[in-house]
Amino acid sequence: MSVAIEFKNVTKRYPLYHHIGSGIKELIFNPKRALSMLSGRSYLAIEDISFQVLKGESVALIGRNGAGKSTSLSLVAGVIKPSTGSVFVKGRVASMLELGGGFHPELTGRENIRLNATLLGLRRKELNAKIDKIIEYSELGEFIDEPIRVYSSGMLAKLGFSVITQVDPDILIIDEVLAVGDISFQKKCIKTINEFRSKGVTILFVSHNMDDIEKICNKVIWIENHKVRRIGNSKEIINDYRAFMQ
Amino acid sequence: MKYNFGYLFDLITVITEKELKVRYKSSFLGYLWSIANPLLFAMIYYFIFKLIMRVQIPNYTVFLITGLFPWQWFAGSTSNSLFSFISNAQIIKKTVFPRSVIPFCNVFMEFLHFLCTIPVIIVFLIIYDMSPSLSWLWGIPLIGLGQMILTYGLALILSTLNLFFRDLERFISLGIMLMFYCTPILYSVDLIPAEYHWLIDANPLSLMILSWRDLFMHGVIDYGNILHLYFYSFTTLLIGVWVFNKLKFRFAEIL
Numbered sequence: 001m002s003v004a005i006e007f008k009n010v011t012k013r014y015p016l017y018h019h020i021g022s023g024i025k026e027l028i029f030n031p032k033r034a035l036s037m038l039s040g041r042s043y044l045a046i047e048d049i050s051f052q053v054l055k056g057e058s059v060a061l062i063g064r065n066g067a068g069k070s071t072s073l074s075l076v077a078g079v080i081k082p083s084t085g086s087v088f089v090k091g092r093v094a095s096m097l098e099l100g101g102g103f104h105p106e107l108t109g110r111e112n113i114r115l116n117a118t119l120l121g122l123r124r125k126e127l128n129a130k131i132d133k134i135i136e137y138s139e140l141g142e143f144i145d146e147p148i149r150v151y152s153s154g155m156l157a158k159l160g161f162s163v164i165t166q167v168d169p170d171i172l173i174i175d176e177v178l179a180v181g182d183i184s185f186q187k188k189c190i191k192t193i194n195e196f197r198s199k200g201v202t203i204l205f206v207s208h209n210m211d212d213i214e215k216i217c218n219k220v221i222w223i224e225n226h227k228v229r230r231i232g233n234s235k236e237i238i239n240d241y242r243a244f245m246q
Numbered sequence: 247m248k249y250n251f252g253y254l255f256d257l258i259t260v261i262t263e264k265e266l267k268v269r270y271k272s273s274f275l276g277y278l279w280s281i282a283n284p285l286l287f288a289m290i291y292y293f294i295f296k297l298i299m300r301v302q303i304p305n306y307t308v309f310l311i312t313g314l315f316p317w318q319w320f321a322g323s324t325s326n327s328l329f330s331f332i333s334n335a336q337i338i339k340k341t342v343f344p345r346s347v348i349p350f351c352n353v354f355m356e357f358l359h360f361l362c363t364i365p366v367i368i369v370f371l372i373i374y375d376m377s378p379s380l381s382w383l384w385g386i387p388l389i390g391l392g393q394m395i396l397t398y399g400l401a402l403i404l405s406t407l408n409l410f411f412r413d414l415e416r417f418i419s420l421g422i423m424l425m426f427y428c429t430p431i432l433y434s435v436d437l438i439p440a441e442y443h444w445l446i447d448a449n450p451l452s453l454m455i456l457s458w459r460d461l462f463m464h465g466v467i468d469y470g471n472i473l474h475l476y477f478y479s480f481t482t483l484l485i486g487v488w489v490f491n492k493l494k495f496r497f498a499e500i501l
Contacts, residue, residue: 014499078342079498101340106268118260119341123253147271151266 003090004171004202005053005076013042018116043223045071046180047226054221055090058203058240060213060234063223063242069206073097073173074224076204077163081114091170091202094120094175100156105149109140109159112148113177116163119150130166141184153180165192172215179209249344257343261351262358269355272303277410278402280359281497284311284318289473293460299498303434305374313369313431319360320397320451321422323353327401328415335501346487349401352392367462379465388472389457396450402486406493409500413428429455450478 046068053059062070074080075087077095090129098197102119117127135144138158148156157180164172178189192214197203207213213220213234220237222230230237249257253351270276288310295301303309330348331338338345356375368378376445408414429451430438438446453475 002278043320074498079339083494095341097340100336102337104264104268106271107264111264111267115260115264115337116341118257119337119343121343124256124259 001056003052003056003088004055004103005090005204006086006088007049007051007072007075008086009089010049010075010078010082010087011047012045012068012075013046013084014104015042044226046223049223049226049228051086051221051228051231053157053202053204055108055202056197056200058197058205058217059217059219059221060205060237061221061223062206062208062210063229064211066069066228067223068174073175073206074202076171077173084103089171091222092121092165092168093171093173094167094169095173095175096160096164097173097175099153099177099180100160101146103148103156103160105107106147108147109138109144109151110135112159113163113176116160118188120163120167120234122167134162137165137188154182154185157181158185159193163190169201172196175206178207178212186212210242214238251337254474255345257347257469258351258354261347262355265351265355265433266358276287277359277362280318280322281363284314284363285366285421288314295432297318298430301433305376305467307377308367308370308374308463309459310432311363312369312374312436312459313429315360315363315367316455316458317426317431318363318427319356320393321426322359323356323397323401324404324422325415325419326352326356328407328418329499330401331409339501345450345497346375346402348491349405350398351356352405353397353401356397357390357394359455371462380459381465381467382461385461385465385467389461389475389478391455392457392472392479393454393477394482396454396475399482399484399486402490403482406490409497431455450475453478 001242023106049068049072053194061072063069071080073095074097074160075082076089077093077097078089079097084141102116104115107115110131114127115129117130117134119126122130125187138144138161140155140158143151143155146160151159155179160177161181164174172193178186179188181189190212203216205213220230220232220234220241221228221239222237230240256480259498266277274278275282286306291310291314292307298308321407331345334348337343337347362418371377382466386411403415404418428449430446435446435456457468457471458477460471
């Protein structure tokens, strides 16, 4: 099996940018301080993480809030670059990094589908052929022509996920977005994800719902305090994780 | 990752559409505002300079709008571009696509508005007993491309830097106003005293406005001026691309 994703000693620091607010004045009157701040204080999101995901595997990332799961996913998606170490990703990535990520609140559901699907790499022709399927999948009915700022979080999740279903990725990234949908929609999503799996799509999944993980993933990476704590078979690790979190 | 041209085209279409929709979502007159705005200014300037101060420039209305409309394109895209990344923070943080497309769409959208104002120019030409010339057919694309490159280069620089220095916008709105008066829009070049001519010579925006006015009012294309304009355009674009590439990987972190 070929490698789809590989992290080699990846460390990611976020500079703390909030002080830049003082802007040009600071730069003019206090250039030394302004510039040292640019490279100065930082927040360590993940430290020295290494793992491999093979093509066709479905892997879950688990851990507490703020452990570094979302940072890892953003690195795979290519939205950010690692501070040190290397991230290797092979193939087309489709990501759903956040509820309503890649949407514009003033546009309608339909307009947002066009925007989001194009950002995910769909061509205009493909989209025209698929947009009806997307809308049907979303179960949004007449809300599809309302601006999405009036949507509930469950409706946003439906909209986002239904776009993903019609993209044709090699790697699929899903970050904690299923939790807000109703049970029947969640079931439908899990079924769709499993269809992706059977087509050989590599799946990266973040969730706090261990049952979902057991249904979808065969491998789990447990991140604790910005480092990998364990990697292995899902059942085993989930049991340990549950015991640990008690 | 490499993107093919067709996909970039789709992306630009979709994002420009989106920007247009967002801008005119709740406005009744829609894009008419983008014509009304410079036209209103033209009326104000006409009132002040022609009727009160009695400037001796023939066909002053046409003179004004042939300068004001291209200027509006430039000024509009420059000030919008400051926020092009900030107002799209959601999609930048959460999806991967060539970010340089967004400022381009800003410039492109203002260009579409500019195209909508060309019929207005034609109407005024006819009122003043002048007529469009055949040279517009290649003149408009030629000067338009020059202005597009210049504005896009500047938009890249400003949109990127404004992420890191948010008070840049104050400087820029002052700068745009300053440049407006340093560019022969309200007055003609021969009114300027010789010792201040360097103001015009060193200003790429003057080249741009003068080229447009020559084309619209007289059907004349001054290739020397345009070559000069292209030189400034490509220099700006090079700087823009350099600044953007240097900082683009930090966008998702800082937004």
